[in-house]
Amino acid sequence: MTKPTIYHIPVCPFSQRVEILLELKGLRDQINFVTVDISKPRDPELLKKSRGTTALPIMELETGEVIKESLVILRYVEERFADRPVAQTDAYKRSVERFLITRQGEFAMTGYKFVMNRDRSKTDELREAHLAEYRWLNNELQHFAPDGPFVFDDFGLVECVYTSMFMRFWFLEYYEGFTLPDTPDYARVAAWRSACMAHPAAQQVSHDEIVKLYYDYAIGCGNGALPEGRSKSSFTFDPDWRTRPMPPRDKYDRIASDAELGLV
Numbered sequence: 568m569t570k571p572t573i574y575h576i577p578v579c580p581f582s583q584r585v586e587i588l589l590e591l592k593g594l595r596d597q598i599n600f601v602t603v604d605i606s607k608p609r610d611p612e613l614l615k616k617s618r619g620t621t622a623l624p625i626m627e628l629e630t631g632e633v634i635k636e637s638l639v640i641l642r643y644v645e646e647r648f649a650d651r652p653v654a655q656t657d658a659y660k661r662s663v664e665r666f667l668i669t670r671q672g673e674f675a676m677t678g679y680k681f682v683m684n685r686d687r688s689k690t691d692e693l694r695e696a697h698l699a700e701y702r703w704l705n706n707e708l709q710h711f712a713p714d715g716p717f718v719f720d721d722f723g724l725v726e727c728v729y730t731s732m733f734m735r736f737w738f739l740e741y742y743e744g745f746t747l748p749d750t751p752d753y754a755r756v757a758a759w760r761s762a763c764m765a766h767p768a769a770q771q772v773s774h775d776e777i778v779k780l781y782y783d784y785a786i787g788c789g790n791g792a793l794p795e796g797r798s799k800s801s802f803t804f805d806p807d808w809r810t811r812p813m814p815p816r817d818k819y820d821r822i823a824s825d826a827e828l829g830l831v
């Protein structure tokens with residue numbers, strides 16, 4: 568192997584973080600990306616590399632060492648290809664960056680829980696939990712970067728971490744009708760989110776791709792699990808998402824068939 572390899576699931580937000588960072592550094596060709604079909608049993612060779620865990624991405628170095636966890640991989644890439652820094656170099660600014668990144672897990676989790684829910688009695692509570700994360704971001708952005716649009720002068724490490732999640736959450740707009748309220752509580756984070764998603768370095772995925780692939784998440788089946796009555800996961804490579812129709816939005820009422828989703 569002449570360069571590091573990242574094993575990832577297509578449209579995985581965690582690996583898109585690294586793709587964005589490489590794009591910003593102009594180094595996309597420095598890492599080999601290998602896609603793993605999540606709808607098939609995991610290759611034992613890959614499980615050996617990850618020492619038994621199934622979460623991706625993982626990055627294998629030329630030396631055979633394996634790095635796990637997207638934020639750790641992100642930092643490794645930043646430090647290994649240090650010529651064009653994307654992270655802040657000043658110690659205080661780095662602390663701001665790290666502080667804002669500390670919340671990415673809760674942000675992601677509230678969005679995924681919300682989309683995967685099919686119990687109408689829980690919808691309002693899950694929406695509110697997700698909105699609370701946006702309010703946290705709004706307050707902190709107002710404090711650290713009131714003028715924006717980015718946290719510092721340009722799209723940086725914090726933006727690498729959050730942008731891929733903002734894009735995944737297109738599935739909340741589509742399946743839950745979720746939008747940010749048009750009030751001052753969300754104005755700063757809404758502007759940040761728009762600037763992040765519009766950035767040229769972050770265009771690896773599209774809205775329709777996310778909505779089609781994540782249909783199974785919207786009916787409560789994550790990580791390639793097969794929904795009842797279906798023979799193919801919405802994450803399948805074949806047929807390609809471009810040839811499939813937009814999925815139905817009535818996730819609370821029923822599970823669409825393979826044929827309706829264009830999977831067979």
Ligand SMILES: N[C@@H](CCC(=O)N[C@@H](CS)C(=O)NCC(=O)O)C(=O)O
Binds near residue numbers: 576621635637638790
């Ligand atoms: N904390 C991990 C999360 C990675 C993760 O959840 N990846 C998903 C794909 S988007 C995955 O691998 N799911 C399959 C599995 O966990 O078996 C990271 O930041 O790298």
